[in-house]
Amino acid sequence: MNETLKAENPVLPYLRQDRLPHIWCPGCGIGSTVNCFARALTESKLDLDKVAIVSGIGCTGRVAGYMNLDSFHTTHGRAIPFATGLKLGNPNLKVVVYSGDGDLFAIGGNHFVHAARRNMDLTVICVNNSTYGMTGGQVAPTTPLGATQTTMPYGNFEPPFNLPFLAEACGAVFVARWTVFHVRQLIRTMKEGLAKRGFVFIEVLAPCPTLYSRRNKLGDGVDQVKYYKERSAVKDGADTREVGLSFQGDIAVGKFVDRDRPTWLDAMNRHYSSVLHDYHEVGHAED
Amino acid sequence: MKADPKGVLTGVHFMDGDHAACEGALAAGCRFVAGYPITPSTEVVERFAQRIPLIGGVFIQMEDEVASSIAIQGAVWAGKKAMTVTSGPGLSLMMEHVGLAALTEAPLVIVDVQRGGPSTGLPTLPGQADMMQVKWGSHGDYEIIALSPNSPQECFDLMIRAFNLSETYRVPVFFMMDEVVGHMTERVAIPEPSEIEIVERRWSSKKPGEYKAYATGADMVPDMVKAGDGHRIHITGLTHDERGYPALTPAAQKKLVERLVNKIRLRRHELVDVRKDGVDGAEVVVASFGITSRVAQAAVEEARRKGGKVAHLRLVIAWPFPDKLFQELSRRVKAFIVPELNMGQMALEVERAVAGRCAVVPIPHAGGTVHEPAAILEKIMESSR
Ligand SMILES: Cc1ncc(C[n+]2csc(CCOP(=O)(O)OP(=O)(O)O)c2C)c(N)n1
Ligand code: SF4
Numbered sequence: 167m168n169e170t171l172k173a174e175n176p177v178l179p180y181l182r183q184d185r186l187p188h189i190w191c192p193g194c195g196i197g198s199t200v201n202c203f204a205r206a207l208t209e210s211k212l213d214l215d216k217v218a219i220v221s222g223i224g225c226t227g228r229v230a231g232y233m234n235l236d237s238f239h240t241t242h243g244r245a246i247p248f249a250t251g252l253k254l255g256n257p258n259l260k261v262v263v264y265s266g267d268g269d270l271f272a273i274g275g276n277h278f279v280h281a282a283r284r285n286m287d288l289t290v291i292c293v294n295n296s297t298y299g300m301t302g303g304q305v306a307p308t309t310p311l312g313a314t315q316t317t318m319p320y321g322n323f324e325p326p327f328n329l330p331f332l333a334e335a336c337g338a339v340f341v342a343r344w345t346v347f348h349v350r351q352l353i354r355t356m357k358e359g360l361a362k363r364g365f366v367f368i369e370v371l372a373p374c375p376t377l378y379s380r381r382n383k384l385g386d387g388v389d390q391v392k393y394y395k396e397r398s399a400v401k402d403g404a405d406t407r408e409v410g411l412s413f414q415g416d417i418a419v420g421k422f423v424d425r426d427r428p429t430w431l432d433a434m435n436r437h438y439s440s441v442l443h444d445y446h447e448v449g450h451a452e453d
Numbered sequence: 454m455k456a457d458p459k460g461v462l463t464g465v466h467f468m469d470g471d472h473a474a475c476e477g478a479l480a481a482g483c484r485f486v487a488g489y490p491i492t493p494s495t496e497v498v499e500r501f502a503q504r505i506p507l508i509g510g511v512f513i514q515m516e517d518e519v520a521s522s523i524a525i526q527g528a529v530w531a532g533k534k535a536m537t538v539t540s541g542p543g544l545s546l547m548m549e550h551v552g553l554a555a556l557t558e559a560p561l562v563i564v565d566v567q568r569g570g571p572s573t574g575l576p577t578l579p580g581q582a583d584m585m586q587v588k589w590g591s592h593g594d595y596e597i598i599a600l601s602p603n604s605p606q607e608c609f610d611l612m613i614r615a616f617n618l619s620e621t622y623r624v625p626v627f628f629m630m631d632e633v634v635g636h637m638t639e640r641v642a643i644p645e646p647s648e649i650e651i652v653e654r655r656w657s658s659k660k661p662g663e664y665k666a667y668a669t670g671a672d673m674v675p676d677m678v679k680a681g682d683g684h685r686i687h688i689t690g691l692t693h694d695e696r697g698y699p700a701l702t703p704a705a706q707k708k709l710v711e712r713l714v715n716k717i718r719l720r721r722h723e724l725v726d727v728r729k730d731g732v733d734g735a736e737v738v739v740a741s742f743g744i745t746s747r748v749a750q751a752a753v754e755e756a757r758r759k760g761g762k763v764a765h766l767r768l769v770i771a772w773p774f775p776d777k778l779f780q781e782l783s784r785r786v787k788a789f790i791v792p793e794l795n796m797g798q799m800a801l802e803v804e805r806a807v808a809g810r811c812a813v814v815p816i817p818h819a820g821g822t823v824h825e826p827a828a829i830l831e832k833i834m835e836s837s838r
Contacts, residue, residue, distance in 0.1 A: 182687070182698075184698075185698060215681065215682070215683040215685075216681050218680045218681070220527075223690075230687070230689075231687055231689060231698070231699060234685055235685060236530075236680035236681065236684070236685055236686050237685075237686070237687045237688070238527075238530065238680075238687075238688050238689075239687070239688070239689035239690060239691065239699075240523060240526075240553065240690060241523065241549055241550065241553055241690055244519065244520070244523045244550070247487075247515060247516075247519070247520035247521075247523045247524045247527070248523045248524065248526060248527040249527060250487075250513070250515075250520075250524050250527060251485065251487060251523070251524035251525055251526060251527025251528035251529075251531070251535070252527035252528065252530060252531050252680060253527070253531075254485065254511045254513065254524075254527075254528060254531075255485055255511075255527060255528035255529070255530070255531025255532060255533040255535070256531035256532060256533075256679070256680065256681050258681060259531065259680060259681050276516050276517065276520075277516060277520055279516075280515075280516040280520075430513075434511075438506045442506055442507065444507050445506050445507065446459075446506065446507060446508060446509035446510075447509075448509065448510070448511055
């Protein structure tokens with residue numbers, strides 16, 4: 167994990183210290199995103215007893231287990247529907263989904279699409295390392311064309327998703343992308359995302375040195391961060407159709423979408439209040 | 454605890470089994486349902502969608518059964534009583550989350566209105582061929598409870614029991630209806646809320662910092678808390694220790710999996726509900742469940758008129774299977790006859806329990822309709838000779 171996660175670090179109280187050391191490889195980008203997330207929590211002034219984190223399965227899926235929050239490590243791809251039930255079961259909770267690109271967009275893609283369409287009030291943070299880390303570096307729906315993976319041994323010929331475009335098209339109200347190089351910006355965006363109501367999507371590009379960088383002869387984690395630094399350009403408000411990623415190509419970062427529409431729960435409450443005489447509101451003050 | 458009056462539609466009604474099952478769930482305190490439409494179960498969620506806004510709770514039609522079966526687990530950890538409702542193809546999709554619920558000990562109810570299978574099979578016609586799937590369908594070792602109602606009245610009554618059992622043992626409880634029970638309309642009497650006993654969640658009284666998510670006492674069932682109460686719980690589908698933290702060792706696996714199966718296996722005597730008719734002096738015993746029990750009862754009565762010494766056992770709780778009763782009876786009867794709308798599933802359990810001490814005569818049926826009573830009668834008379 168990132169150097170800054172050593173002792174006296176202010177983010178330590180946000181971690182389950184009795185579970186450290188973590189399982190991530192040296193140079194892995196996931197730890198840096200966790201560091202940013204913990205800082206965003208500190209600055210968010212949220213009551214942390216009311217923040218829950220839900221992960222699927224994968225290296226990123228282990229994040230929930232390290233956060234000192236109510237935390238749920240569910241099944242592969244299903245963090246979003248679990249989080250949906252959690253949020254609707256207790257609307258007072260701030261529910262964060264923290265998972266990998268394979269988890270959220272391959273096996274879990276359908277759930278992402280529908281939760282965004284419904285504008286479910288969830289903060290979804292996706293660590294995109296372009297690969298399936300946990301299972302040993304297979305092709306992911308985010309692997310750039312041409313990159314080599316164990317199940318694309320001659321180079322990937324499947325076009326990857328452009329995640330911000332997908333999120334916007336499905337209805338997310340907040341869509342942003344940063345890389346682990348952009349620590350301050352990522353903290354700020356996570357904080358903003360946590361404060362936003364509705365389906366929030368934050369993509370974070372992060373290196374998987376063990377299975378992606380080395381296999382593609384891209385050096386280690388530091389080299390990948392250098393690449394992020396050199397090829398990223400801030401494009402707030404960019405047309406998400408234009409922000410797709412290519413193998414070691416340009417990276418558009420920033421906040422692409424920030425709009426408002428009623429959440430699923432607000433829409434239900436509003437609609438039923440108007441059409442049902444005796445509607446019993448599912449309110450935020452219920453618990 | 455008594456039922457929350459808001460969910461109880463006290464009175465005498467004519468309703469079908471699907472609607473009665475929904476009313477049972479509402480009376481039991483179910484306030485969250487996630488589901489995906491599938492014949493012949495859809496009426497359950499349609500009624501819930503109509504009723505819940507006036508009671509206080511949520512229905513959400515999810516994008517599929519995979520999502521439904523885990524959304525209810527999110528709601529459970531938010532403190533709600535929750536269920537999902539499906540039929541064969543949807544049940545198959547839910548299997549990974551049956552395992553998650555078993556491992557994380559999330560109390561919940563899964564309604565399976567059985568139709569003919571495999572695959573899309575006979576969407577509008579009955580089957581009872583999911584009995585083994587609900588027992589064994591998810592990977593790994595775990596235990597569940599399954600109830601088998603045979604009338605709309607029982608869809609109401611047993612549904613309350615299903616929720617109560619899920620809270621008592623913290624296991625997924627399957628509610629094994631079938632198309633005929635789901636769609637038949639009969640008299641359903643719903644009592645006053647004050648007459649309905651509800652088992653509350655096993656809320657822990659421990660303070661944050663003291664609470665351990667999977668610490669148990671003699672009954673092997675951990676107490677629960679919910680998200681948002683300051684306990685900062687960690688719940689994982691990985692093998693875990695008492696704190697709920699991943700513990701990926703053979704020793705932790707042994708401790709956890711043994712407890713998950715033993716909390717049912719060692720307490721199975723508490724979970725016997727077999728309705729017995731004419732057991733004393735019987736030579737032949739018909740064992741049945743669900744809709745088949747109604748056809749079997751007609752055959753049993755006809756056999757008695759013809760002088761047969763025949764008993765009828767109806768499994769109300771199908772899982773855990775009541776081995777002991779079958780073992781005992783097998784020492785003094787000639788044969789068990791097991792009609793069921795499948796190619797011989799629970800008959801295997803009967804064979805296992807009687808272990809060759811008497812004959813076991815399955816009466817398999819591929820489904821799509823119920824047995825002819827004459828087919829059961831014939832086997833009773835044959836076995837009586
Ligand atoms: C149903 C199911 N299928 C497959 C797996 C195996 N599996 C575990 S993690 C994973 C991929 C994880 O990739 P990603 O979400 O990108 O996370 P990363 O490990 O890269 O952080 C897979 C396929 C599983 N756990 N469950
Ligand atoms: S395999 Fe890759 S993603 Fe997983 S911990 Fe190692 S570096 Fe990180």
